[in-house]
Amino acid sequence: MKFDEVAVPGGRLRIALFGEGPRLVIAAHGITGSHVSWGAVADALPPEWTLVAPDLRGRGHSAGVSGPYGLDRHAEDLDLVARHVGADETSVLTGHSMGAYVAALHGAARRYARVVLIDGGLPLPMPPGADPDEVLTLTLGPAIQRLSMTYPSVDAYVDFFRAHPALGEGWSPLVEEYVRYDATGAEGAVRSRAREDAVRQDGRWLLTETEAASAALKAVEAPLSLLRAPRGLLNQPVGMLPDDLAAEWAARLPSLRQEVVDDCNHYTIVFDPRCARLVASRLTEPSP
Secondary structure: OEEEEEEEOOEEEEEEEEOOOOEEEEEEOOOOOOHHHHHHHHHOOOOOEEEEEEOOOOOHHHOOOOOOOOHHHHHHHHHHHHHHHOOOOOOEEEEEOHHHHHHHHHHOOOOOOEEEEEOOOOOOOOOOOOOHHHHHHHHHOHHHHHHHOOEOOHHHHHHHHHOOOOOOOOOOHHHHHHHHHHEEOOOOOEEEOOOHHHHHHHHHHHHHOHHHHHHHHHHOOOOEEEEEOOOOOOOOOOOOOOHHHHHHHHHHOOOOEEEEOOOOOOOHHHHOHHHHHHHHHHHHOOOO
């Protein structure tokens, strides 16, 4: 893996390039994540492929890139990343969780060989009158809780993640690498690199701009597919994209190819090697 930087409004994004093959996958991570979340998928790609994953603005080593945030801004940034690395109509676009929505927005404006959404991308209905910040906190749970907390050490931050119900049973060196990459600050004041204001602004966009998300899905011209996890963000038995929502979109968008990745949750769909191998195979299969 090697790193590069891309100039965007407000600063420079760090991008990671996994592999040295000529075929490109452009990948967007989740709402509190970083490029490290793509490590298992990248490891499973055939040698002729390279996975290109930025740290989105407000996260990882792009945390210093200023706002405003919002998924439309991330989609614009992703276009600059794609241009920088020379992505074309033979390249593949993907995104996990929030990154799936970013990928749909970007894929609606730029042609790819295929667009693969991973446990995200379908507009999430919000109860009428609900407060987006409260819904976000309830939905993301520990993922957003940690953004306002400090920890005595990096090891203590790792221990916080070990107790996460969706990660503990599937703990691996990659998950630990992901957590340690996210940790910053001096001993006694370790915190997440992800900016809470960026996460909350992006979360509000996700919950309130459902019409824009719907329009993006319908505007993607490339073959579009969705990989869903049967279990959720806290490893609960209902996924982030429940069956009824998936069925609604199957009726609204018949061209959307859907697949449930057995025995994984919202995080392990990209972290667990077995799940990641399936994701990699769907990214690189021949175009229909």
